Amino acid sequence: MNRSLFDLVRKLTLEKASREFRVFREAHGYTAARRLMDETFADFPDIDHSFVREFQTAGFSARVLELTLFAALREQGKELDRTRPAPDFVVGGDAPVAIEATTTNPPQGETAEDVDIAAAVRRLVPDDLEAAEAEFVFQIGKALRRKLEYRDAQGHAYWEKPHVEGVPFVLAVQSFHNPSALFHTTGPLATYLYGIRDVPTRDSHGSLVLNSQVVTEHRRKDKTIPSGLFAQPEAKHLAAVIFTNSATVSKFSRMGTERGYGPEDVVVARCGVMYDPDPNAALPVPFGYVVGDYGPEEHETFSEGFHVLHNPWTCTPVVAGALDGFTEHHLRADGRVLTTIRHPDSFVSRTMIIQGETALPMARLRVQQYLAGGAGRR
Numbered sequence: 001m002n003r004s005l006f007d008l009v010r011k012l013t014l015e016k017a018s019r020e021f022r023v024f025r026e027a028h029g030y031t032a033a034r035r036l037m038d039e040t041f042a043d044f045p046d047i048d049h050s051f052v053r054e055f056q057t058a059g060f061s062a063r064v065l066e067l068t069l070f071a072a073l074r075e076q077g078k079e080l081d082r083t084r085p086a087p088d089f090v091v092g093g094d095a096p097v098a099i100e101a102t103t104t105n106p107p108q109g110e111t112a113e114d115v116d117i118a119a120a121v122r123r124l125v126p127d128d129l130e131a132a133e134a135e136f137v138f139q140i141g142k143a144l145r146r147k148l149e150y151r152d153a154q155g156h157a158y159w160e161k162p163h164v165e166g167v168p169f170v171l172a173v174q175s176f177h178n179p180s181a182l183f184h185t186t187g188p189l190a191t192y193l194y195g196i197r198d199v200p201t202r203d204s205h206g207s208l209v210l211n212s213q214v215v216t217e218h219r220r221k222d223k224t225i226p227s228g229l230f231a232q233p234e235a236k237h238l239a240a241v242i243f244t245n246s247a248t249v250s251k252f253s254r255m256g257t258e259r260g261y262g263p264e265d266v267v268v269a270r271c272g273v274m275y276d277p278d279p280n281a282a283l284p285v286p287f288g289y290v291v292g293d294y295g296p297e298e299h300e301t302f303s304e305g306f307h308v309l310h311n312p313w314t315c316t317p318v319v320a321g322a323l324d325g326f327t328e329h330h331l332r333a334d335g336r337v338l339t340t341i342r343h344p345d346s347f348v349s350r351t352m353i354i355q356g357e358t359a360l361p362m363a364r365l366r367v368q369q370y371l372a373g374g375a376g377r378r
Contacts, residue, residue, distance in 0.1 A: 001293045009053045012192075020060045024249055029266050029353040032256030033249050035115045045082040063177045067102055068247035069172055072302035076325035087158050090167070095322035098164040099242065102147050104139035104177040115179075126180040134183040134220040137192045139177045141225055144241065145279050148234050149169050159237045159316070168239035168316045170308075170323075174247055182245045185347045186307045186329065189243055191215055194308055194331050195228025200282050212335035230311040239314045242326065246305030250351035257291045258299050267291070267359035271370040272349025275341065279280045284347050287368040290360070304343050 006025050008014065024030050026354060044067060045366040046052070073080055079092040087100035126132030151157055159169040175181035179209060180216075191197045197213045215227040229235050250270075257268045268291040273284035306326040310318060354363045370376045 001345065003041060003052070005052055005055055006034060006038070009056060011052065011060055012056060017056045018060050021056045023059075027356055028263065030249065030253060031266065032259075032262030033252035034256075034259075034260040036252045036256035036259065037067065037249075040067055040341065043074070044070055045344050046083050048085045048117075056146060061174075062101070062105075064249060064252075065103060065172070065174045065244070065247040066101050068244075068302055069099070069242070069306070072306055072325070075302050078325075081163075084161075084163055084166065086161070087164060087169070088172075090164055091322065092216050093321040096167045097170055097318055097322045098158065098167045099170045100147055100158050101172040102143050103137075103173065104143045104175040104181060106177055113330065126182055132178075133137070133179060133184060133188050134218065135177070136175060136181065138223070138225060139175060139181070139217045139222045140173060140189055141229065142172055143194060144171055144229065144238075145234070148238060159239070163355060166316065168314070168318045168322070169237055170229070170242055170318065171238060171241045172242035172244075174244050182248070183348055186243055189241070190329060190337055192218060192227055193230045193241060193311070194337065195231060196331070196335050196337070208281075208282055210336065231313050235311065236313065236315050238311055239316050239318045240308050240310045240323070241324070242306055242308050244306045246346070251300070251302070251305070253351060253353060254291050255300050255302070264274055265355055265359060267354045267363040269352045269353070269354065269363040270349050270369050271367060273347045274344065274346045286371060287349075288370045290363045292369055293364075299342070301343065304345055307345075319368065 006007070008017070014025075017025075039119070044051070051063060051066075054060075070080070070089065073089060073091065077092055081090040081092055082088075083089075085115050087098045089099040089101075091097045091099070114150075147158070152161070157166070175184060195215050197215050198210045201209045201211065203209050217224045226232065230238065254266055254270060256262060256265075262268070269289065270291065271286070271288040276283065276285045289366045303325045307329060308318075308323045308326045309329045310331070312331045324342070327342065327345050330338045330340075332338050341356075352363065352366060354366075358364075
């Protein structure tokens with residue numbers, strides 16, 4: 001019998017499901033995403049039989065992250081062990097790694113029900129970027145420390161469990177603490193983890209020069225937290241942090257549409273900014289496309305959008321090649337972070353779902369308008 005993420009679990013009525021789930025379950029424009037999610041979930045071992053209930057209630061975004069990470073590891077050919085409930089994934093083979101996923105969440109008592117959807121779309125870009133970045137760092141720090149401090153009924157941390165003892169332990173995280181949380185990228189996270197910030201300047205010839213600046217603390221209003229989590233004693237068993245801001249229903253919409261899973265009257269477009277390979281570039285470049293207006297060789301993968309920030313001070317480092325399907329970041333001896341990019345990765349993007357008889361020309365026009373209003377084409 002095929003399982004579906006969208007068949008309500010026992011004793012749950014649609015009225016008691018989260019609004020995120022209800023909208024996603026019913027909307028015609030999400031048909032492709034639902035089909036691809038169900039296709040992915042068909043191979044997903046739900047070891048504690050709680051995944052679907054959490055997906056339909058308060059854990060919607062966290063479960064989407066978990067499902068996307070599963071799909072990404074699987075498409076890389078990783079050998080996955082999900083015979084035990086924690087950590088979430090144990091990658092086997094010659095380069096084992098244990099991965100536990102977590103998210104930042106809205107303040108206690110505040111849920112998606114409190115946020116008007118139209119207002120949330122308008123707030124994708126924060127009004128006060130500096131304050132939003134400070135909140136992002138605090139929320140990410142809280143989520144990571146919560147997992148580092150966790151102990152099970154036997155008093156074991158994740159890395160002390162018998163089936164993963166001695167295996168590099170990694171935390172995967174995505175931010176959902178407010179409607180603009182997905183706007184943030186690896187930059188402020190890297191500063192928090194390594195305690196070092198890149199400061200761009202120009203030399204006398206106009207060439208870009210990056211200098212490293214030590215950061216000792218992060219401030220938000222009247223609160224401070226220490227920077228450099230990786231170097232803290234409590235993080236010595238943390239081998240790396242996997243970060244993404246794109247493990248969302250939008251990725252499933254785009255990839256499902258690429259596979260022809262969507263209705264003919266629904267068109268999906270994507271606009272955003274991405275890494276500029278020009279060594280003198282200090283700003284990202286805009287990009288935009290209508291899903292399907294390209295060949296199969298350019299199809300999006302689940303791995304795109306995932307970043308691995310390695311801990312140089314850990315006692316159990318990730319073996320080379322264990323997570324090389326993702327973009328990787330290593331701190332060098334000179335204080336600079338070396339980034340290895342293996343596939344196109346956007347910094348931030350917005351996915352538009354357009355319906356109707358004129359959806360395709362309308363989507364193409366919106367992409368053209370976005371690119372025309374940007375800093376130029378790549």
